[in-house]
Amino acid sequence: MSTSVPGPATAPALARAVAADPAKFAEAYWGRQPLLTRADELAGPDGFRDLLAPEAVDELLSERGLRTPFLRVANQGKVMPASAFTGSGGAGAEIGDQVRDDKVMQLYADGATLVLQGLHRIHPPIIDHARRLGAELNQPLQVNAYLTPPGNKGFATHYDTHDVFVLQVDGTKRWKIHPPVLPEPLERQAWGGRADEVGATAAGDPALDVVLHPGDALYLPRGWLHAAEAQGERSLHLTFGVRALTRYAIVEELLHLAAEDQRLRATLPYAMDVADPEEVAPELEETVTALRDWLLTADPAAVAARLRTRAWSARRPQPVKPLAQLAYAEQLTPAAAVAVRHGLFWQLTTDGPDHVVLQLEGRTLRFPSFCEPALRFALDGTPHRVSDLPGLDDDEDRLVLARRLLREAVLVPAV
Numbered sequence: 001m002s003t004s005v006p007g008p009a010t011a012p013a014l015a016r017a018v019a020a021d022p023a024k025f026a027e028a029y030w031g032r033q034p035l036l037t038r039a040d041e042l043a044g045p046d047g048f049r050d051l052l053a054p055e056a057v058d059e060l061l062s063e064r065g066l067r068t069p070f071l072r073v074a075n076q077g078k079v080m081p082a083s084a085f086t087g088s089g090g091a092g093a094e095i096g097d098q099v100r101d102d103k104v105m106q107l108y109a110d111g112a113t114l115v116l117q118g119l120h121r122i123h124p125p126i127i128d129h130a131r132r133l134g135a136e137l138n139q140p141l142q143v144n145a146y147l148t149p150p151g152n153k154g155f156a157t158h159y160d161t162h163d164v165f166v167l168q169v170d171g172t173k174r175w176k177i178h179p180p181v182l183p184e185p186l187e188r189q190a191w192g193g194r195a196d197e198v199g200a201t202a203a204g205d206p207a208l209d210v211v212l213h214p215g216d217a218l219y220l221p222r223g224w225l226h227a228a229e230a231q232g233e234r235s236l237h238l239t240f241g242v243r244a245l246t247r248y249a250i251v252e253e254l255l256h257l258a259a260e261d262q263r264l265r266a267t268l269p270y271a272m273d274v275a276d277p278e279e280v281a282p283e284l285e286e287t288v289t290a291l292r293d294w295l296l297t298a299d300p301a302a303v304a305a306r307l308r309t310r311a312w313s314a315r316r317p318q319p320v321k322p323l324a325q326l327a328y329a330e331q332l333t334p335a336a337a338v339a340v341r342h343g344l345f346w347q348l349t350t351d352g353p354d355h356v357v358l359q360l361e362g363r364t365l366r367f368p369s370f371c372e373p374a375l376r377f378a379l380d381g382t383p384h385r386v387s388d389l390p391g392l393d394d395d396e397d398r399l400v401l402a403r404r405l406l407r408e409a410v411l412v413p414a415v
Contacts, residue, residue: 012136013129013132013133013136014133014136014137015042016042016048016129016133016167016217017037017042017133017165017167017217017219017240018035018037018165018217018219019037019041019042020035020037022136025219029219029221030163030221031163031184031221031222032221033221034177034207034208034218034219034220034221034224035218035219036208036210036216036217036218037216037217037218037219038213038215038216039213039214039215039216040215042215042217046215047167047168047169047214047215048167048168048169048214048215048238049169049170049214050125051125051126051129051167051169051238052119052123052125052126052145052169052236052238053169053170054147054169054170054234054236056123057114057116057145057147057236060116060122060123061099061101061104061114061116062101064122065089065093065098065099066098066099066122067086067095067097067098067099068082068086068097068099069082069117069118070099070116070117070118070122071085071099071104071114071115071116071117072114072115072117073085073104073107073112073113073114073115074112074113074115074154074155075107075110075111075112075113075154076111077153077154077155077156080107080112082097084103084107085099085100085103085104085107086098086099086100086103087100087103108147108149109149111149111152112149112152112154113146113147113148113149113152113153113154113155114146114147115144115145115146115147115154116144116145116147117142117144118142118143118144119143119144119145119238120141120142120143121316126143126238127319130143130240131316131317131318131342131343132342133165133240134315134343135342135343137242137244139242139243139244140242140243140244140311140314140315141240141241141242141243141315142162142240142241142243143238143239143240143241144238144239144241145169145236145237145238145239146228146235146236146237146238146239147234147235147236148173148228148229148230148234148235148236149230149234150171150230150231150232150233150234151229151230151231151232152229152230153227153228153229153230154228155227155228156227157176157178157198157199157202157225157226157227158191158198158225158226158227159180159181159182159185159191159198159222159223159224159225159226160220160222160223160241161185161186161187161189161190161222161223162187162222162241162242162243162244163219163220163221163222163241163242163244164219164220164239164240164241164242165217165218165219165239165240165242166212166217166218166219166220166237166238166239167217167237167238167239167240168212168213168214168215168216168217168218168235168236168237169214169236169237169238170214170234170235170236171214171230171231171233171234171235171236172211172212172213172214172230172231172232172233172235173211173212173228173229173230173231173235173237174209174210174211174212174228174229174231175208175209175210175211175212175218175226175227175228176202176206176208176209176226176227176228177206177207177208177209177210177220177224177225177226178201178202178204178206178207178224178225178226179201179207179224179225180223180224180225181194181197181198181201181223181225182194182197182223183223184221184222184223184246185222185223186246186248191225198225201225202225202227211231212237243314245307245310245311249307249310250303250307253303253306253307254295254298254303256306257298257299257302257303257306258291258294258295261290261294263290263293263294264287264290264291264294268283269283308345308347311345312345312361312362313361313362315343315345316343317341317342317343317344317345318341318342318343318344318412320341320409320412324413325406325407325409325412325413326406326407328406328413329402329403329406329407332386332399332402332403332406333386333399334385334386334387334395334398334399335385335386335387336385336386336402336413337383337384337385337386337413337414337415338378338383338384338386338402338405338406338411338412338413338414339381339382339383339384339411339412339413339414340378340379340380340381340410340411340412341409341410341411341412344360344410345360345361346358346359346360346379346410347359348372348375348376348379350369350372351366353369354368354369355367355368355369356368356369356371356372356375358375358410360408360410365408365410367401370391370392371391371392371401372391373390373391374389374390374391374392374398374401375401377389377390378401378402378405378411379410383414384414386398386399386402389401389402
């Protein structure tokens with residue numbers, strides 16, 4: 001069993017960006033074509049200012065001690081060196097790559113676009129929303145904000161190697177969107193390697209030419225070309241990037257596992273000229289045959305175990321407050337309520353007749369087998385009183401188990 005608990009029962013996070021029914025969105029748009037959703041189709045009278053208002057941008061840039069790479073600056077389509085907007089934080093904070101608000105202000109006034117990166121790690125409203133949206137999509141997310149001066153374009157026409165949800169927060173921005181030159185590109189297939197194709201396609205008529213207003217949302221599958229330009233006022237928008245695994249990830253893991261096959265580890269012939277196609281041809285044929293034979297025996301469980309490591313490490317569950325968490329564990333009573341961390345991935349398996357194993361991202365916890373009913377109960381995604389944990393002899397045993405799970409950051413206080 002593998003699970004991730006999304007979070008409290010609230011309105012779906014996807015509904016903030018897509019008015020379509022999730023099943024229809026998945027069938028007609030996900031990974032296939034762009035989708036524009038206007039503000040009047042979405043819930044929320046204030047658009048997306050609750051996630052990141054301009055005032056919050058000012059605070060992040062001036063008072064949070066941001067360091068690279070949490071800020072990127074682009075002008076005339078080119079990314080500027082970090083030295084142009086960073087410096088020492090002064091006495092007691094001499095680290096030299098901290099964002100300098102005065103330098104940033106001047107660059108922005110001169111027409112540069114500011115890109116706040118990794119907001120899913122540093123800004124609480126976005127941390128919460130990204131976690132919920134990621135759980136609904138069952139995919140890891142990254143969140144950036146783009147602040148563009150009036151009439152300026154931060155980046156030339158390009159494509160992303162991940163799907164994005166664009167949420168227009170403040171001002172207006174014109175988006176010109178063209179079909180892919182490379183459908184469904186991998187992360188290593190960035191647009192720069194196809195700059196000529198991108199430029200030629202961008203010179204034609206766009207598939208979509210729209211102005212986003214506050215509260216509007218736009219979904220773009222990976223590979224779709226786009227360029228955005230602020231209109232007569234500054235523009236602030238959020239981009240939620242979906243870092244989904246692809247079938248090629250399965251291919252990569254299969255190749256790792258294929259190293260177990262001796263035929264595929266065989267040394268090439270003595271003195272073989274690997275630059276000669278005629279000498280390579282018979283070895284290629286034999287290698288393909290051996291690989292085909294091995295693929296027919298590939299174990300889905302082994303592939304899933306490797307993919308699990310990649311998927312779990314890409315996502316972070318609900319933040320834990322260390323001091324409050326430890327204090328809660330220390331003062332725990334049978335009447336106290338606990339719940340599994342929202343977004344936590346786990347697997348619970350047996351290890352012989354005497355133990356169960358709780359597999360988490362990067363670590364493994366072992367428990368006596370009689371703890372299994374209590375563990376499954378505690379991990380089911382709903383709050384429970386410690387005294388209700390089943391299968392244990394008394395409240396003292398329940399407290400011991402609950403305290404360990406709190407200290408291991410598996411459970412959190414249910415408040």
